[in-house]
Structure formats: structure tokens, C-alpha cells
Amino acid sequence: MASMEITQNINQSSAQNISTRLRRQTRIGENLIQGFLFLCGMISIFTTIGIVFELGKESLLFFSTPEVKLIEFFTTTTWQPSIGKFGVLPLVNSTLMTTIFAMLIALPLGLAAAIYLSEYASHKARSILKPILEILAGIPTVVYGYFALTFMTPLLRGIFGEDNVQIYNTLSAGLVMGIMILPLVSSMSEDALSAVPRSLRDAAYGLGATRLETAIKIVLPAALSGIIAAFIIGISRAIGETMIVAVAAGSGPAFTFNPFKGAETMTGYIARISGGDLAYDTPDYNSIFAIGLLLFGITLILNIVSRRLVAKYREVYE
Amino acid sequence: MTTQTNENNIIIQANDLSIYYGSFRAVKNVNLGIQRNKITAIIGPSGCGKSTVLRAFNRMNDFVQSAHNDGKILFHGQDIYAPEVDPVQVRQMIGMVFQKPNPFPKSIYENIAWGARINGYKGNMDELVENTLQAAALWDEVKDNLKKSALALSGGQQQRLCIARALAVKPEIILMDEPCSALDPIATLKIEDLMRELSVKYSIIIVTHNMQQAARASDLTAFFTMDEDRAGLMVEYGETSQIFTRPKDKRTEDYITGRFG
Numbered sequence A: 001m002a003s004m005e006i007t008q009n010i011n012q013s014s015a016q017n018i019s020t021r022l023r024r025q026t027r028i029g030e031n032l033i034q035g036f037l038f039l040c041g042m043i044s045i046f047t048t049i050g051i052v053f054e055l056g057k058e059s060l061l062f063f064s065t066p067e068v069k070l071i072e073f074f075t076t077t078t079w080q081p082s083i084g085k086f087g088v089l090p091l092v093n094s095t096l097m098t099t100i101f102a103m104l105i106a107l108p109l110g111l112a113a114a115i116y117l118s119e120y121a122s123h124k125a126r127s128i129l130k131p132i133l134e135i136l137a138g139i140p141t142v143v144y145g146y147f148a149l150t151f152m153t154p155l156l157r158g159i160f161g162e163d164n165v166q167i168y169n170t171l172s173a174g175l176v177m178g179i180m181i182l183p184l185v186s187s188m189s190e191d192a193l194s195a196v197p198r199s200l201r202d203a204a205y206g207l208g209a210t211r212l213e214t215a216i217k218i219v220l221p222a223a224l225s226g227i228i229a230a231f232i233i234g235i236s237r238a239i240g241e242t243m244i245v246a247v248a249a250g251s252g253p254a255f256t257f258n259p260f261k262g263a264e265t266m267t268g269y270i271a272r273i274s275g276g277d278l279a280y281d282t283p284d285y286n287s288i289f290a291i292g293l294l295l296f297g298i299t300l301i302l303n304i305v306s307r308r309l310v311a312k313y314r315e316v317y318e
Numbered sequence B: 001m002t003t004q005t006n007e008n009n010i011i012i013q014a015n016d017l018s019i020y021y022g023s024f025r026a027v028k029n030v031n032l033g034i035q036r037n038k039i040t041a042i043i044g045p046s047g048c049g050k051s052t053v054l055r056a057f058n059r060m061n062d063f064v065q066s067a068h069n070d071g072k073i074l075f076h077g078q079d080i081y082a083p084e085v086d087p088v089q090v091r092q093m094i095g096m097v098f099q100k101p102n103p104f105p106k107s108i109y110e111n112i113a114w115g116a117r118i119n120g121y122k123g124n125m126d127e128l129v130e131n132t133l134q135a136a137a138l139w140d141e142v143k144d145n146l147k148k149s150a151l152a153l154s155g156g157q158q159q160r161l162c163i164a165r166a167l168a169v170k171p172e173i174i175l176m177d178e179p180c181s182a183l184d185p186i187a188t189l190k191i192e193d194l195m196r197e198l199s200v201k202y203s204i205i206i207v208t209h210n211m212q213q214a215a216r217a218s219d220l221t222a223f224f225t226m227d228e229d230r231a232g233l234m235v236e237y238g239e240t241s242q243i244f245t246r247p248k249d250k251r252t253e254d255y256i257t258g259r260f261g
């Protein structure tokens, strides 16, 4: 009985006020939030545009000075502003070298750690290992710099001989940078692996696949886009890392492929010059903007290429 | 509880099987002998442990850390939980089809070839793919698109692909956990017809909460329910026609006539 009355009431009231009830409501809170979120998005876009604009403007100044020639900038191997030699290759070369050394550590170990954590580790092991990785990620990079200088370098000198390994060298800086980036790569890769649905693993196990076969041939390919994204962010991080290389890689541009020799990277150079007492508007000073723009360009290209790769190779799961 | 069936024809047998999740006993004292080349349905209310029992038959419960068993499961007389038994081998011989179709995000061809390849299949792969797709009644629908992603198929086609994929590993038993619950009625009937054809070569255990399906598609039916302590138990097991027309247990009768709960 009671329920019938209620239904009747509802029917009556909706018949009477149907147009009132259906009228479009103004939801001020909703609109405010939407506007605020839009603004947040805009801020990051405008910041990026502002940075590129500023870099471009100052770079233009640099390239318009008579001593500087665009072709020589990109093709010659001596960077000595005091005698008017502006060949950026030594800086690019050492940046690439430290990055490669870092990636030799961070990518394989990071991926292995991620696979272990997501496919093998028990709850208990994970609850111990993940916080440790997070602590590793939270250490300031200057500390890593001194770790390179006071631990890794002596270690390398012990192994390869003091005569062969200079106190400042790209190998030590690169390896420690790899340790620094490892937690980033592993935690992003692990997120990607864990996001692969349980049902795909069940399917593989149900066919008599081992854990390794399931992890490598089913879960990994399905998580590939996320893992490549982790790698790219790791590489970008290595290219842009400043403090470790400033402390441990050496502070003088040198064009060398010898990992045991000191060689200043692009970021190391920028840090040294912007902290120094060079006059504004000299080519030496303006050069850091050109190098900054180049750094930006390298990471941008890296991003674009990786997006292409991901779109081509990923396995989309629902 | 025992059945009036021929003991020699039993392919897998649960003996006094209890399954626990941590300290919670999800299933208690199940005695169930599955017959070769028959379709056995497991029915019962939600949460009574049907999936738990099914997954125990090919050791899929190994992946639930808290799960452990009492009792035995004998496959051709061998306890599959004995320490010397490799669960990977068990799952090769006892395949599984899941509730929600779960094809790999690979091509149709690769979905079938993958399982065969990891199990060391050395024969002609094209032939195997064609044969298993034929056996799963999917070949005519996909033969021109074998390179297409399996995810582009309809739900019913995906489920038949999952069956084909299981067949490619050449199992003896196929476990199916509510394989039609995500499918429309026409796709459901196709799967039921398919099960009938497959039972010539394979033994099939199907969990279903659809009683018409159990009545239509199975030879034998096991009815499970829950005790007051929420532990699942097997109430009655027998020929499907007998369970649905002359159930011996009051609880079975209540359930199949819809008077449950």
C-alpha cells in the first residue's frame, strides 16, 4: 500500500511541474572548476611558449654575432669562446656519452626491476623494495654528484688504473646518473606492466606458459607503449641532468670518445657559465641560450620519434 | 558423495577436496569424479565456490597467494598437487576458457600459434591454425583475416578463438568458467553446439549459473551450494536429466525450481 502511494505522488508531481523540473540548471561550481582546470592547462602551454621564445630570442642574438657561424656551430669540434671558436660538438658528444652510460645502467636494470616487482615479487618483497626505490629517487642530485666523485671514480680508478682514469670523467658521472634514473624507469615501467589486465596473464598461464614466457612474451609487449615512454623520459632526464655532470664529469669542453677523460656536457657548460661572472650580451654568455635551445630540440625530437615508434609497435589491449 | 558411474571412465577426480583462501574455507569436502568425453556442468548460487573448484583442477589457484588445498585431485590417478608435479605441465594438459573472452592483443593467427609454440609444437603451424579454427567453428568467419587483430572480433567470435587457442595446445580436459555469460543468446548457442562437438575428443567441465544452459548442454551436473559458514559444498551429482527432473536432495530441488534463498 505505502509504496503505491509514493508512486502516485511522484507521478502527480512530475506531471504538474515537468517543465520546471527539466529546466536547465545553472551550476556555478561546475563552471568555476571547469574554468580553473582550463586555466591550469593554459599556464603550462604559455610557460612552454615563453621559454621557447626567450631561448629563441637570445639564440638569435648569439648567431647574429660576426664570430659565430651556424654551420661551424654544428660541425666543428672545438669550443673555445675566448678565441672565437664555437663548435658545439664536444659538448653534445659528452652529453651523449654520459647519457649512453646512464642508459646502459638505467634501462636494463630498471626494466628488470619492474618485471620482478610486477610479475614475480610477493606482496612482502614488494612492500620492502618499493619504498627503497622511492628513497633512491628522492636523493638530491648533488649528492649523487659527490657519490660519483668520491665513490664511483675511485672505484673505476682502482679497476682500470689511476693512470688511465682521470679524476673527472664521463663514465663515472654517467654510471651514477644511471643509478639515479633507475627508480624512475623502474617505477614507470612497473606501472605500465601492472596496468596489463590480469586476464591476459590468466590466458597465458592457462595455456601452460611459464612465468617468464608470460612476462616477456605477453605482458611486456602489451605494456610496450608505457615502457617506451618510461625509457624516453629516462633518456630526457639523463640529457638534461646537470648537477652530477657538473660535479663529476669535468669542467672543460673536450672532444673525446674516451670515457675515462673529463669532458664538459651541454648542461654542465650552461651551469658553469650562468653561475660565472661573464658580462651579458657577450657571445660567450649568449651561447648558453643557443645550447639550451639545442637541448630542447634534442628532447623534442626524441619525444616525437618515440611517439611514432609507440604508435607503430604497441599492442592495444582493451 | 559418490556417483553411480563407471569408475574406469574417470579422467580427473577430486577427493575430499577443501580449498582455503587464507583461513577462510571457500569449499569443503568435495568428492567429484569427472568422466572422460562427457560435458559436466557445475551449477549453484553465486559465491558457492564453483570457480574456485574449477581453477583447482588446473592449478590456476596457484596464482592466488592465500589459496591452499586439503585433499587430492587425481588426474589419471596422479595427484596434481604432489610436490614433484610441474603446474605448467598440468595446465598444458588441462586447458581453460575464461568468463570474459581474453584473446591476446595479437593477430588471430598469433593467438593460436603462441600457445602451441611455447609448448614446443614443431609441426606445420598454418595447418594447426586452420584445424583448430575449424574445430572451434570459427574458420569460415576469419579465414581471410588471420592477420587481423583478435580484438576486432565480436565477443562470441573472441570466445571461440579462446577455445581454439586452448585446443591448439592439445589438452585432454577443457575447463570453462561461465564462458557465455558475456555473450548474447545466439553466440551462446553456438558455443553450446561447439561444446557438444568437442566432447567427442575432449572432456569438458563447464561452470554456469544459467540452469537452462546446464540442462541443454551437459551430460552430468554437479550442484553446489553454501553452508551457514559460507563454505561451498557439493550437494548432488548425477546425470543432468536426473538432476533436473528427479533431484534427490531438497536443496537441489529448491534451486532448480527457483525457490532458492
Ligand SMILES: Nc1ncnc2c1ncn2[C@@H]1O[C@H](COP(=O)(O)OP(=O)(O)O)[C@@H](O)[C@H]1O
Pocket: B021, B026, B044, B045, B046, B047, B048, B049, B050, B051, B052, B053, B064, B066, B230, B232
Ligand atoms: N582470490 C580470492 N581471495 C579470497 N577469497 C576469494 C577469492 N576468490 C574467491 N574467493 C571467495 O571464495 C568464495 C567462492 O568464490 P567463487 O569460487 O568465485 O564462487 P562462484 O564462482 O561459485 O561464484 C567466495 O566467498 C569468494 O568471496
Ligand SMILES: [Mg+2]
Pocket: B050, B051, B052
Ligand atoms: Mg565464478
